[in-house]
Amino acid sequence: MSSNGTPLVEVQHLKKYFPIKKGMLQREVARVHAVDDVTFSVQKGETLGLVGESGCGKSTLGRTIVRLLEPTEGEIRFEGRDITGLGRRQLRPLRRDMQMVFQDPYASLNPRKRVGSIIGDPLKIHEIGTQAERKRRVQELLEIVGLSPEHYNRFPHEFSGGQRQRIGVARALALRPKLIVADEPVSALDVSIQSQILNLLSELQDEFNLTYMFIAHDLGVVRHVSDRIAVMYLGKLVEVSPAEELYQRPIMPYTEALLSAVPIPDPDLARRRERIVLEGDVPSPIDPPSGCRFHPRCRYATDICAKVEPPLTDYEGHLAACHHPLNVSREEALHAEASVHTPFSAPEDATPTEPAGKESHPVPEKTPRSG
């Protein structure tokens, strides 16, 4: 897979705020900063893992990109085309290209519809094929995701959690999309079933040349499917790195803590390793902490962290936003530069360090896919 050409998805300075309204006049009293100035891109055929705790804005980001939510500010490009301002009607043909797989296989399938219409309705809505052709296509999809064509007339309640998630995947595949946003597709499943679904998703990617945005809270799960991983905290991207590198060399302390929270099925190792337990919960995105948003929970935090927001800095293709970067040598720190398009809002009095370099590529080069 080549990294040249336009990325499939490009997101520039994307913001999504939810207003909080009060009183008879429904005046806006505050805003939830769910996604706060995020810039990144996804290449064709790659999988971008998006990781963070509940409430960090990862689902909102996923939904805003497929335009299920209206962005507040910023730009979303799909295959080079600006889709930020498209209306309902204009979006319709695009819906074919962008599909979602949802977290809860129990809540995301209509219990009153048969599997045949759950998977076949997207085809019907987009007026693809005759009724007989659609039926054949659905049966074929059922086989592709590891179910059998006889399941066509069954209802969702007749299936187990893992099977339902397969139905959800078949529905997303029906229109032969280019991008699939999978929002925690395995977190509601048993581990034994999780691995089935993860394997299925990678097989389908190879077969249909799919691009995934894979949203999860568990760094263990995304490692298996991702080419690159973006870590999100309170509406901001705090680290973006080629997948394996993130595990070898986390730079942002938050990533380090996320890694140490993943359980290891090896009792001696698990008891020996130092576990960084993050205190408390993610702070409220209504009034996020000053400076680095992670500083109240960070064990390395100093005065500067509370005052100045660290820029997303490029350490040779591995971006991280931290005043006290881990696993970075002195030379690297010297050579690193705040990435030009800095997705972090600069303090108002600061002068821009770089001229606005529009021609520069907004993300690090995609690493070649392993395997």
Place this chain on the structure above:
Amino acid sequence: MAERLLEVRGLKVHFATEDGLVRAVDGVDFELDRGEVLGIVGESGSGKSVTALTILGLTRGVNARFEGEVLYKGRDLLKLREEELQSIRGNEIAMIFQDPMTSLNPVYTVGDQIVEGILAHNDSMAKRQAKARAAELLRGVGIPNPERRVDDYPHQFSGGMRQRAMIAMALANNPDVLIADEPTTALDVTIQAQIIELIDRLKDEFNSSVILITHDLGVVAEIADEIQVMYAGRVVERGATRPIFYDPQMPYTWGLLGSIPRLDKPKTERLHSIKGAPPSLINLPRGCMFRPRCPHAFDKCFEEPALENRVEEPGHLDRCWLSVEDKRDLREATIHGELSAA
């Protein structure tokens, strides 16, 4: 020896349904000593939750049939009348449920719900005293500003805090046995790490023992002393924690271990997965329950193996016909993905 708190003997729990007899639990034995952490591991429908609920008498009903004994300090809980059971439930044996979002009543404050549990077992205590105790408990499980938060409603708590509140509620009467049924499944990994650590610490503080039920072997690696793996209502492997992880005997256990994405190992191309799904508990397969999904099944597997000690390590039991040598050869390949079953 430590004090024996719980002894389950030949427990069977069957439910009569319109579709047939559901054999939810079909022969489970275990012991639990004071201070011990027992991990019960298995997939959905393996009978692990029904086992736990039955200990507390929460599966009683017109269509439920029980066999065997559940001895708590020598008394058979299956035979106790409901009133007698009530003095034990929530008092000496307490439970933390899986879903903190639905296990708390949304129309009462968190404090009220804890106070209710305290007063139910302490007639003489004044309400104000009980409320102070509730705040104390919330502090113990790491809720900041407990005196104020005690008057909050569940929706004002985050998921992790609700699970902490559930734990506080379970600990209200210093139980001897704490049963935690998938206490972290609905939570983020970061919060999961906090909760597991909390349970481990409180167990020592309250000198109680814990039954920790989960589908993820990774969760129990750190804190369990003993592990039993359940499948289709049976215990298929049991032993001390180290042998279960370093010398697992049952192909099902290998499958569970292999399915976990490992951060401590190099990345593999494919994750091992256990093909298919657990059997219907109405229509159980012939012979070994795991046979239809087992990549190593052979003729003998049409006969069900007993739960026996087949290795040198005493107390390490399994239900598998493969010879110890065969297991050693096949195991590495299965767990580490060179031989994928799917």
